[in-house]
Amino acid sequence: MTDRGAVSEREQTILHIIETARGKRAKFRDKRITMAHGAGGKATQGLIEGLLTPAFASDTLDELADAGSVCIDGALLALTTDSYVVKPLRFPGGSIGELAVNGTVNDLAVSGARPVALSLSLILEEGLPAEELRAEVEAIARAASEAGVCIITGDTKVVERGHADGMYICTSGIGHRDPRADLSPAGLRPGDRILLSGSIGEHGTAIMLARNDFDLDAEIESDTRSLWPVVDALLEEAGPGLRCLRDATRGGVASVLNELARASSVAMIVREGAVPVSPEVAGAAEILGIDPMYIANEGKLVAFVAPGLADAALAAMRALPGCEAAAEIGEVRTEPPGMVLVETSFGGRRVMDQLVGDPLPRIC
Amino acid sequence: MRFVDEFRDAELGRAVSGQILSLVEPGRHYKLMEVCGGHTHSIYKYGIDDLLPANVELVHGPGCPVCVIPMGRVDDGIAVAHEDGVIFTCFGDMMRVPGSDGSLLEAKAAGADIRMVYSPLDALRIAKQNPGREVVFFAIGFETTAPSTALTLKRARAEGVPNFTVMCSHVTIVPPLRALLESPDLRLDGFIGPGHVSTVVGARPFEFIPADYGKPIVIAGFEPLDILQAIEMILRQLAAGRCEVENQYRRVVPYEGNLRALEVMAEVFELRPHFEWRGLGFISHSGLKLTEAYAELDAEVRFSVPGIRVADPKACQCGEVLKGVIKPWECKVFGTACTPERPIGTCMVSSEGACAAYYNFGRFAREREVV
Numbered sequence: 001m002t003d004r005g006a007v008s009e010r011e012q013t014i015l016h017i018i019e020t021a022r023g024k025r026a027k028f029r030d031k032r033i034t035m036a037h038g039a040g041g042k043a044t045q046g047l048i049e050g051l052l053t054p055a056f057a058s059d060t061l062d063e064l065a066d067a068g069s070v071c072i073d074g075a076l077l078a079l080t081t082d083s084y085v086v087k088p089l090r091f092p093g094g095s096i097g098e099l100a101v102n103g104t105v106n107d108l109a110v111s112g113a114r115p116v117a118l119s120l121s122l123i124l125e126e127g128l129p130a131e132e133l134r135a136e137v138e139a140i141a142r143a144a145s146e147a148g149v150c151i152i153t154g155d156t157k158v159v160e161r162g163h164a165d166g167m168y169i170c171t172s173g174i175g176h177r178d179p180r181a182d183l184s185p186a187g188l189r190p191g192d193r194i195l196l197s198g199s200i201g202e203h204g205t206a207i208m209l210a211r212n213d214f215d216l217d218a219e220i221e222s223d224t225r226s227l228w229p230v231v232d233a234l235l236e237e238a239g240p241g242l243r244c245l246r247d248a249t250r251g252g253v254a255s256v257l258n259e260l261a262r263a264s265s266v267a268m269i270v271r272e273g274a275v276p277v278s279p280e281v282a283g284a285a286e287i288l289g290i291d292p293m294y295i296a297n298e299g300k301l302v303a304f305v306a307p308g309l310a311d312a313a314l315a316a317m318r319a320l321p322g323c324e325a326a327a328e329i330g331e332v333r334t335e336p337p338g339m340v341l342v343e344t345s346f347g348g349r350r351v352m353d354q355l356v357g358d359p360l361p362r363i364c
Numbered sequence: 365m366r367f368v369d370e371f372r373d374a375e376l377g378r379a380v381s382g383q384i385l386s387l388v389e390p391g392r393h394y395k396l397m398e399v400c401g402g403h404t405h406s407i408y409k410y411g412i413d414d415l416l417p418a419n420v421e422l423v424h425g426p427g428c429p430v431c432v433i434p435m436g437r438v439d440d441g442i443a444v445a446h447e448d449g450v451i452f453t454c455f456g457d458m459m460r461v462p463g464s465d466g467s468l469l470e471a472k473a474a475g476a477d478i479r480m481v482y483s484p485l486d487a488l489r490i491a492k493q494n495p496g497r498e499v500v501f502f503a504i505g506f507e508t509t510a511p512s513t514a515l516t517l518k519r520a521r522a523e524g525v526p527n528f529t530v531m532c533s534h535v536t537i538v539p540p541l542r543a544l545l546e547s548p549d550l551r552l553d554g555f556i557g558p559g560h561v562s563t564v565v566g567a568r569p570f571e572f573i574p575a576d577y578g579k580p581i582v583i584a585g586f587e588p589l590d591i592l593q594a595i596e597m598i599l600r601q602l603a604a605g606r607c608e609v610e611n612q613y614r615r616v617v618p619y620e621g622n623l624r625a626l627e628v629m630a631e632v633f634e635l636r637p638h639f640e641w642r643g644l645g646f647i648s649h650s651g652l653k654l655t656e657a658y659a660e661l662d663a664e665v666r667f668s669v670p671g672i673r674v675a676d677p678k679a680c681q682c683g684e685v686l687k688g689v690i691k692p693w694e695c696k697v698f699g700t701a702c703t704p705e706r707p708i709g710t711c712m713v714s715s716e717g718a719c720a721a722y723y724n725f726g727r728f729a730r731e732r733e734v735v
Contacts, residue, residue, distance in 0.1 A: 014693040017700060018723060031466070034473040042705060213482065283365060291409075346588045347374045347381075348411020351724050 026050050040251030040296075041355030045259075063184070064263065066247065067111035069177065076177035078113035080104060084169040089132065091210040093202070093221025097139030099298060100169040102224045103249065105147045109228040110245040110301055112183040112235070113175030115147060120154040121170040126161040136167065147226035149173070180235040180242075185263040187243040192332040193310035194268065195303040197230050197317055198223070199276040199325045200253055204295035205284050216287060218280045225299035229320060234303055237316040241306035248300050251355055254293040256302050257340045258354045265337040270330035270352065273345040294355055304332065371587030372410070380592040381415040387599040394420045395551055395688050396598055399541065400558035401428030401714065402586050408721055410588040420595065423688040424711070424718040426540045426644060427558055429505040430457050431710040431717055434640045435674040437533055438463030441502050444531060444667050445476040451494060453487040454502035456480045461713055462706075464674040468502075484516035484530070491520075491528035500663045501530045508560040510534045510652060511625035514632040517654070517661055531663035532653050534633065537561045538569050539650035540641060544687055545577045551688045554598040556591065557583035559613045564629075566621025567611050574607040585613040632658055640673065643682030643710040677701075682709035685718050692722040699723060 026042065028050030036043035053061050060068045067080035084100045101118065108115040120140065124133065144151055203222040227247060234242050246256040253275070261268050277285075277292045285292045299322070305313045310328060317326040340352040388394070398404055404424045407413060413422060426432055438461055445452035445468065452468070459469040459480060472478040477497075481487050484501050491499035503513040513530060520528045537558060544550060557570055562583045573581045580601040584594030594612045601607055611617055632655060639651025654662040663669070676682070680702070681695040692698050692711065702708040704720045711719035 011691075011693045014699045021699075021703065030470075032470060032473045034469050036460075036469060213480075213486075279365065286365065286368065342411075344409070344411045345374060346372055346377050346410040346412070346415075348414035348588075350408055350411045353724050 039355060040249075040255050044251075045354070064259070065111055065184075066107040067113060067173075067175070078108050078111045078175045078177055079172065080107040080111070080175075081170065081172040082107060084171075085165065086207065087165050088210055089136065089166050091222055092206050092219075094224040094298070095136060095139050096167065096169055097136035098143045098224050099222075100171045101140055101143035101147060101149070102226050102298060104171040104173040105149060106227045106247045106249075106299070106301075108173050108175035109226070109231040110183075110247045111175070111177075112181055112231070112242075112245065113177050114232075115149045115173055115175045115226075115228055117150050117152045117174050118144065119172040120151050122154070122156045123164050123168040123170070124156065124158045125164040125166050126158060128166050132166065136169075140169075143226075147228065178231075178235055181238070181240050183242065183244050185244055185260050188260065188264040188266050188304055188332050189243065189306070190266065190332050190334045191307045192243055192304045193307055193328050194257070194270065194330040194332065195305055195310065195314055195317065195326065196248075196253065196275065196329050197227070197301045197303070197323050197326050198299075199278045199281070200248065200297055200300055201277060201281040201285060201292035201295035203298040204252070205281050205292075207296075208288070209284065216284060218284050220278070220280045220284065223297055223299035223322075225322060227299060227301050230301060230317060230323060233316045233320060234305075234313055238305050238309040238313045241309035242313070243304040243306065245304070246302050248297045248302055250296050252292070252294040252296055253300075253302060254291070254340070254352050255355060257352065260304075261340050262338045267333040267336050267338070268330060268340045269333055270340065270342045272342050274327050274329045276325040276327050293352060307331075368587070371585070371589045373589065376589055377415060377592055380589065380596055384415075384420065384592070384596050384599060385417055387596065387603050388417050388420060389603070392419065394553050394599065394602070395423050396420065396554050396556060396595060397423040397425045397544075397552050397688065398556040398584075398591070399425040399427040399537070400556075400560065401431070402560060403556055403558070403584065403591060404428065404717075404721070406586050406588060406591055412588055412591055415592065416595065420599070422556075423552060424686075424721065425555075426544070426641065426686050426710075427506065427537065427561075428710075428714050428717065429509070429535065430455075430461055431713045432535065432540075432641045432643070433458070433461060433504060433533055434642045435462070435464045435676070436640065436672050438467070439465070439672060439674060440669045441531060442466070442468060442471045442476070443670050444500055444663060445471055445478050446474075447498070447667060449497050450477065450667075451490060451497050451499045452476060452478045452502065453481045453490060453499060454478070455482075455504065457714070458502060458504055484513045485519075488516050488520055488525060488528055491525050492523075495527060497527060498666075499528050500667075501528070502533065503530050504533045504535075506535055506537050506558070506561045507564040507625075507629070508558075510629055510633065511564060511622075514628045517632050517658055518628065520661055521658070529661050529663035529666050530654065531669070532633070534652040535639060535641070535650055536635075536652065537565070538572075539647045540644060541570075541573065543644060543647050543650075545573065545579070547687050549684075549687060549689045552579065553602060554579050554607075555581040556594050556598070557581045557609070559583060559585050559590070559617065562611075562613065562617040562621070564622050564625045567609050567617060567619045568621070570609045574609060578607050580607040580610070582610045583613050583617055585616065631655070641710075642713075643676060643680065643686060645676075645683070677708050680709040682711045682719075685709075685711050692719040695719070 026046040026049045067078040105115045206222045487501035582594040582597045633652040636651040711717040
């Protein structure tokens with residue numbers, strides 16, 4: 001006997017109301033912008049889907065992909081833009097300059113576009129030591145050369161002391177859509193496998209520790225890197241069997257999965273025990289009371305691959321330097337649509353929901 | 365992680381789960397309350413509900429220190445945070461709790477200097493680094509966090525930090541439990557006792573639960589195996605017709621508690637005559653304030669705290685949900701006026717509250733077998 005028969009009419013009504021609310025386009029009703037609007041969770045979604053996309057009525061924008069598409073004289077191009085406001089400017093494993101290149105390159109890569117060129121805008125704070133600026137310019141040049149992109153235009157502005165935490169960087173990128181696959185959330189099919197390109201949580205944890213708010217010490221480095229080689233290998237191995245890619249930046253893997261489950265009205269099931277997390281990140285997350293699935297990455301992607309090609313795609317990823325820990329972490333299902341479920345290592349199940357605000361340390 | 369992974373062993377979990385199954389009397393429904401928000405968190409994190417037969421129901425108790433802070437108290441905090449020159453510090457998960465007109469997170473966006481700290485000592489450090497500013501620490505929590513606030517206050521006084529004060533909203537665990545147990549419509553069979561609180565107060569203060577109310581209580585740790593084992597111990601008591609205080613968390617909790625921590629608390633704090641709990645109303649002798657000797661470090665003395673009481677919305681039935689009288693979905697405002705994005709009552713505030721958990725997870729929790 002199951003308990004399902006016990007669901008009363010009143011409960012059914014309530015469940016229906018909840019589901020309708022979940023399916024609705026997010027609204028933007030807040031009085032002010034709070035830090036939660038920048039955290040990549042529900043508030044960010046409200047800002048984007050409730051205010052921005054309705055204002056600009058554009059089909060390609062409505063897809064909320066990492067990059068938009070534009071066709072010029074038959075050439076299919078991808079265009080993306082991003083701003084970088086990280087504090088501190090330098091942290092173990094990287095710096096704001098490297099992030100500004102790799103982040104934008106990765107938005108192109110996970111859209112299935114080979115990155116070609118970037119623009120670079122620097123917003124500098126009055127008083128920024130020239131040495132720090134020089135170091136970042138060198139970091140930008142190095143990262144661009146490693147990612148195989150050119151910086152072809154730029155801009156500089158200086159703002160008064162106290163206004164830009166040293167420096168902010170904006171980059172835009174343009175890339176060639178790769179013909180080997182047509183990546184889109186609409187391509188997800190039940191049974192598709194969910195692959196992760198390596199261990200998670202390193203960037204966000206490195207930044208949290210570098211801010212020194214917590215007096216914790218651990219050797220954790222940001223994972224910032226270009227993901228194009230990984231995407232290239234996946235396209236080569238899986239071709240059209242590669243359905244969709246996302247880089248798991250702000251909001252972590254959990255946010256990426258939730259976003260796609262909603263966008264494609266599919267369910268996802270994740271096996272917690274299969275998700276690679278380094279012991280250092282697991283330890284820091286345990287102490288801070290934060291789930292690594294919600295921590296930002298700067299060099300990890302989530303790939304959705306047709307079931308028959310998943311093993312080959314995984315092997316291709318693992319052969320690349322930095323992706324040795326790549327793993328299959330779950331699969332796409334039909335029920336319950338729009339939701340991400342986790343099979344916990346302990347043998348239970350739960351919903352892995354969207355983040356409501358910033359991941360804040362818990363006290364109890 | 366050593367000393368952690370051992371308590372998350374899935375195979376041992378299945379074994380305890382099997383024992384639980386064998387202890388359950390067919391056809392009987394068991395309602396057990398986990399008092400502490402930390403337990404609720406673990407129960408959801410590990411999907412422990414899934415390992416129990418459906419007629420063993422876990423009711424989430426009043427032990428989430430963030431959720432029980434009433435709206436008026438949040439409003440008071442925000443008022444102090446907006447005073448000139450104030451740096452207002454609090455724990456991270458307090459930032460999102462709604463007052464009558466927004467949360468501390470929103471007050472921060474509106475210009476107040478509100479900073480998240482991990483310990484009261486961090487707040488004291490901020491005070492020393494900013495001698496020209498008034499630094500206020502919004503102290504919340506049960507006996508778990510109260511000793512660290514007390515030690516910080518002692519240190520602030522010893523070091524003579526003039527610009528540091530504490531807005532004390534600490535609460536104690538026994539009065540709300542007694543209030544719940546006094547309620548004539550209570551429907552609970554036993555309690556999973558709060559592990560962290562008990563490391564400070566010990567097991568002794570819970571003796572009244574079996575003695576006066578005839579319910580078993582098992583103090584438990586926070587790993588999934590701890591919780592499953594505590595459930596098994598409660599069911600074993602019920603099956604044998606026993607009711608007593610048992611301590612599953614003996615590796616950390618001594619029967620007498622932590623005497624030094626209790627001493628420090630007694631030196632710095634005294635009981636308020638009344639304290640208001642979100643969803644539960646006023647409970648006598650349930651909140652702590654600073655003693656006369658520490659008045660100069662009391663933010664409520666230094667600043668004009670409005671102290672306005674904001675009544676819980678009439679339609680809110682958190683009290684009944686907490687007592688296990690109604691299910692979340694039976695509340696009039698559940699899922700309509702009260703949602704995780706715009707919570708009205710305590711049970712919807714934290715993601716671990718009974719209502720928020722049901723909102724997010726409810727329908728999947730119903731697929732379990734009934735014995």
